Amino acid sequence: MSQEQALQKKEQQAVQTVQEATEQEVIMQPAVDVSEHANGIVLRADLPGVHKDQLSIELEGDQLVIDGKVRLDLPEQLDARYAEIQTSRYRRSFTLGKDLDGENIEADLKKGVLTLRIPKRAEVLPRKISIKSGD
Amino acid sequence: MLHTAFFSRPGSLYQELSRVQRQMDALLNQALGGTGNIRESRPDVYPALNIGTSPDAVHVYLFASGLDPEKLDVSLEQNVLTISGERKDAVDENEKFYTRERFQGEFRRAVSLPEDIDPDQVEASYNDGVLHIVVKRQESSKPRQIEVKS
Numbered sequence: 339m340s341q342e343q344a345l346q347k348k349e350q351q352a353v354q355t356v357q358e359a360t361e362q363e364v365i366m367q368p369a370v371d372v373s374e375h376a377n378g379i380v381l382r383a384d385l386p387g388v389h390k391d392q393l394s395i396e397l398e399g400d401q402l403v404i405d406g407k408v409r410l411d412l413p414e415q416l417d418a419r420y421a422e423i424q425t426s427r428y429r430r431s432f433t434l435g436k437d438l439d440g441e442n443i444e445a446d447l448k449k450g451v452l453t454l455r456i457p458k459r460a461e462v463l464p465r466k467i468s469i470k471s472g473d
Numbered sequence: 474m475l476h477t478a479f480f481s482r483p484g485s486l487y488q489e490l491s492r493v494q495r496q497m498d499a500l501l502n503q504a505l506g507g508t509g510n511i512r513e514s515r516p517d518v519y520p521a522l523n524i525g526t527s528p529d530a531v532h533v534y535l536f537a538s539g540l541d542p543e544k545l546d547v548s549l550e551q552n553v554l555t556i557s558g559e560r561k562d563a564v565d566e567n568e569k570f571y572t573r574e575r576f577q578g579e580f581r582r583a584v585s586l587p588e589d590i591d592p593d594q595v596e597a598s599y600n601d602g603v604l605h606i607v608v609k610r611q612e613s614s615k616p617r618q619i620e621v622k623s
């Protein structure tokens with residue numbers, strides 16, 4: 339490879355890295371509510387425009403990643419006049435604590451709201467200890 | 474690519490700049506107590522909206538997840554389209570919240586539409602948490618081919 343070619347290749351790689359980095363910046367963070375109850379955590383996320391088959395929920399170790407793509411019913415020849423939503427991708431990740439059971443998450447997507455129910459591990463649930471009477 | 478209408482190519486410098494611009498506008502608006510049309514609120518409120526025009530209609534997209542479409546009120550007066558409603562999640566009373574970023578309560582958004590719309594031809598549908606309102610434009614304002622007679 340000539341020096342020139344090598345330089346060109348380097349340049350291409352640099353451009354690609356910049357593009358990838360910028361792509362990540364234009365992803366929207368969906369608004370979420372996180373709550374806890376006796377048996378686990380409930381996470382609700384606003385993902386308007388995301389259909390079930392455009393949503394991925396992944397668990398890698400204790401990292402939970404929600405990733406969704408917006409699909410709108412757009413007519414042909416549409417000129418954008420005003421846009422508050424300019425990116426078609428939502429992504430947000432969360433770290434689950436060790437007390438949560440990532441294997442048994444229940445997910446439900448309705449009207450653009452994702453609800454995740456993350457149960458606590460059985461061993462950390464409060465246990466009722468029955469007291470035997472001694473008489 | 475249909476999506477390019479609203480969603481510019483990821484990574485474009487223009488998009489980044491316009492995002493920064495919008496954030497600056499929002500901050501300035503907050504600081505100055507709002508500018509622009511008196512009915513149009515600042516851009517980061519719930520629900521966000523996009524507007525586009527096609528040759529025969531004006532399309533308004535409201536990113537309003539978690540609503541009961543029956544309780545949505547869409548009205549058109551003069552050329553101002555107003556959408557109002559309420560979002561109230563069914564929450565278990567034992568839930569203790571750590572984070573509450575999602576909007577709850579009543580909302581109202583209004584936008585002025587172009588002059589050439591036909592107020593009698595409005596349709597609205599609600600899918601995946603997006604309210605899509607189509608307001609047809611008047612026949613007379615559609616672009617038409619003019620025949621040249623020889």
